[in-house]
Amino acid sequence: SALEKSLVYAAAGERLSTVVRFTIDNSLSGLEFAAGIPGTLGGAIAMNAGTKNQDMSGIIADLLILDQTNLTLQTLERKDLEFSYRHLELPGIIISATLALKPADRTRIEQTVKQNLLYKNSTQPVAAASAGCFFKNPPKGMPAGELIEKSGLKGMKINGAMVSQIHANYIINTGDATCGDILSLKKHIEKTVFNTYKVKLETEVRVEGE
Numbered sequence: 001s002a003l004e005k006s007l008v009y010a011a012a013g014e015r016l017s018t019v020v021r022f023t024i025d026n027s028l029s030g031l032e033f034a035a036g037i038p039g040t041l042g043g044a045i046a047m048n049a050g051t052k053n054q055d056m057s058g059i060i061a062d063l064l065i066l067d068q069t070n071l072t073l074q075t076l077e078r079k080d081l082e083f084s085y086r087h088l089e090l091p092g093i094i095i096s097a098t099l100a101l102k103p104a105d106r107t108r109i110e111q112t113v114k115q116n117l118l119y120k121n122s123t124q125p126v127a128a129a130s131a132g133c134f135f136k137n138p139p140k141g142m143p144a145g146e147l148i149e150k151s152g153l154k155g156m157k158i159n160g161a162m163v164s165q166i167h168a169n170y171i172i173n174t175g176d177a178t179c180g181d182i183l184s185l186k187k188h189i190e191k192t193v194f195n196t197y198k199v200k201l202e203t204e205v206r207v208e209g210e
């Protein structure tokens with residue numbers, strides 16, 4: 001009910017980490033899962049960013065959307081938004097969002113955020129240059145990282161682009177990788193995983209102008 005929820009209104013261009021910090025400071029629970037995910041609030045919503053168990057779809061109350069063609073604004077309620085795995089059907093640009101969170105004990109929220117960050121930092125190459133997880137996890141069976149690792153691709157390099165040694169679903173730029181190097185490595189991964197496991201990987205990273 002409205003009494004149990006607390007609403008946070010934020011601009012889409014706000015950094016997600018700033019919004020997470022704000023919710024901690026105001027003892028609001030719900031966004032702990034987003035700690036450590038880089039980018040803006042709008043980007044996180046547009047990508048339905050999240051972790052294994054939670055994503056942005058779970059905390060959105062409504063979005064203010066700009067239609068680029070007619071330059072009109074409309075508010076879309078959660079029930080009118082089609083979220084799916086790392087995807088949101090969008091009729092325009094997100095200008096701002098209302099998040100539905102729950103009042104909770106600040107110390108507990110902070111502890112959860114710390115645990116999440118610790119887990120992320122120890123299992124993902126967060127310090128390296130990357131675009132995050134490159135492929136979506138298939139709907140069933142092994143997650144993408146495991147498929148890539150078990151196909152023997154950890155550490156595989158094409159010029160400066162490399163399959164991370166820490167988490168095989170990350171393609172990292174070791175210094176001088178070009179976009180072409182990263183896309184060549186992506187194709188090599190897709191081919192090898194398909195030949196090994198007959199699984200067609202789909203990218204989570206959006207590739208523009210390929």
Ligand SMILES: Cc1cc2nc3c(=O)[nH]c(=O)nc-3n(C[C@H](O)[C@H](O)[C@H](O)COP(=O)(O)OP(=O)(O)OC[C@H]3O[C@@H](n4cnc5c(N)ncnc54)[C@H](O)[C@@H]3O)c2cc1C
Nearest residue numbers: 012038039040042043044046047049050093094130131132
């Ligand atoms: C080290 C690392 C770790 C990561 N970990 C995770 C993770 O754990 N979980 C996860 O889900 N992702 C993760 N990511 C991926 C990335 O952080 C998210 O996809 C991020 O939320 C994208 O936000 P951005 O602001 O960078 O958007 P961009 O990358 O700039 O844009 C992403 C897409 O959203 C669209 N978009 C952006 N803003 C708006 C807007 N206001 N209105 C409409 N469309 C918009 C863009 O057009 C584009 O199609 C990680 C990335 C890195 C580098």
